[in-house]
Amino acid sequence: MRNALELNDARKRYGPVTALDGVDLTVAEGETVALLGPNGAGKSTLLAVALGLLPATSGRATLLGLPPADALRAGRVGVLPQEAGLLDDVRVRELVAAVAAMYDRPPPLAATLRAAGITDLAERRVGRLSGGQRQRVRFALALAGGPELLVLDEPTAGLDVDGRRALWHEVNSRAGTTVFATHYLAEADAYADRVVLLARGRVVADGPVDAIKALVGGGEIRFDSAAVRGEADLARLRALPGVRGVHAGNGTVALRTADSDATLRALFAAFDDVRGVRVEGVDLESAFVSLTAGPDLVEGAR
Numbered sequence: 001m002r003n004a005l006e007l008n009d010a011r012k013r014y015g016p017v018t019a020l021d022g023v024d025l026t027v028a029e030g031e032t033v034a035l036l037g038p039n040g041a042g043k044s045t046l047l048a049v050a051l052g053l054l055p056a057t058s059g060r061a062t063l064l065g066l067p068p069a070d071a072l073r074a075g076r077v078g079v080l081p082q083e084a085g086l087l088d089d090v091r092v093r094e095l096v097a098a099v100a101a102m103y104d105r106p107p108p109l110a111a112t113l114r115a116a117g118i119t120d121l122a123e124r125r126v127g128r129l130s131g132g133q134r135q136r137v138r139f140a141l142a143l144a145g146g147p148e149l150l151v152l153d154e155p156t157a158g159l160d161v162d163g164r165r166a167l168w169h170e171v172n173s174r175a176g177t178t179v180f181a182t183h184y185l186a187e188a189d190a191y192a193d194r195v196v197l198l199a200r201g202r203v204v205a206d207g208p209v210d211a212i213k214a215l216v217g218g219g220e221i222r223f224d225s226a227a228v229r230g231e232a233d234l235a236r237l238r239a240l241p242g243v244r245g246v247h248a249g250n251g252t253v254a255l256r257t258a259d260s261d262a263t264l265r266a267l268f269a270a271f272d273d274v275r276g277v278r279v280e281g282v283d284l285e286s287a288f289v290s291l292t293a294g295p296d297l298v299e300g301a302r
């Protein structure tokens with residue numbers, strides 16, 4: 001199968017800031033891939049470099065087997081950038097039609113307006129739209145050329161529940177490839193086949209959501225206790241078998257552990273006052289925090 005997007009050892013520096021630190025990424029045709037990472041991880045930079053909109057310091061990018069500029073010029077890639085100004089004085093229908101007219105084989109205008117949920121806004125002037133409505137128009141512009149590859153940078157920012165549902169319905173019913181950056185773990189979990197986790201300009205995990213959760217492994221034990229009071233108690237908790245992390249506050253303690261059974265047995269032996277014990281599997285949020293937390297964990301996850 002051909003690749004929709006490829007990055008080889010992509011590096012990007014802004015002066016002293018290393019935004020991309022040697023990223024290799026391959027997205028096969030037909031995949032829906034979520035790019036996740038904390039603020040400043042390099043998600044927007046990665047997408048802009050992959051699209052050829054930002055020159056890389058070094059490395060190589062291809063889209064659909066072509067140099068990015070060629071793929072974009074041919075209308076085979078639809079882009080929703082994180083920040084994109086829109087012409088204010090035109091009507092929505094005129095704007096989407098003008099963008100569609102730049103491509104060889106655009107879908108019917110009515111279909112694009114419907115797919116972006118803006119049929120009712122078609123005669124409105126762009127400058128009078130709300131933030132969420134403008135985001136829907138940006139999505140329509142990404143769809144306007146009938147692209148094989150959609151690249152969306154935080155596509156649901158500013159969208160209400162209906163807008164988010166409509167956008168994901170459209171993304172998931174398309175036959176093509178979609179790569180999207182998001183802060184919403186639930187969106188990655190629900191709509192992506194695969195999650196690429198970025199931290200400090202590097203890919204720290206890459207795989208199906210379940211595999212990412214399994215990377216962190218184990219689970220979390222929560223309990224209430226008045227006996228955990230100071231640093232010495234925290235140190236005793238950290239020393240329990242399987243424990244990888246400890247968080248305590250307001251009489252509640254959370255232990256991240258690689259082996260819930262062993263940790264629990266030792267916990268009851270070591271502490272008298274342990275009440276209300278809850279054991280949970282790792283969710284994507286915990287995996288995200290663990291994998292993007294610090295250099296030690298990041299190295300361990302690769």
Ligand SMILES: Nc1ncnc2c1ncn2[C@@H]1O[C@H](COP(=O)(O)OP(=O)(O)OP(=O)(O)O)[C@@H](O)[C@H]1O
Nearest residue numbers: 014017018019037038039040041042043044045046
């Ligand atoms: N034009 C620029 N000049 C200088 N530094 C920049 C520029 N653009 C981005 N950076 C820096 O590069 C790093 C990566 O930024 P980027 O916008 O790619 O991250 P991000 O993961 O998309 O963040 P967010 O989730 O906040 O949108 C950050 O440290 C940012 O401050």
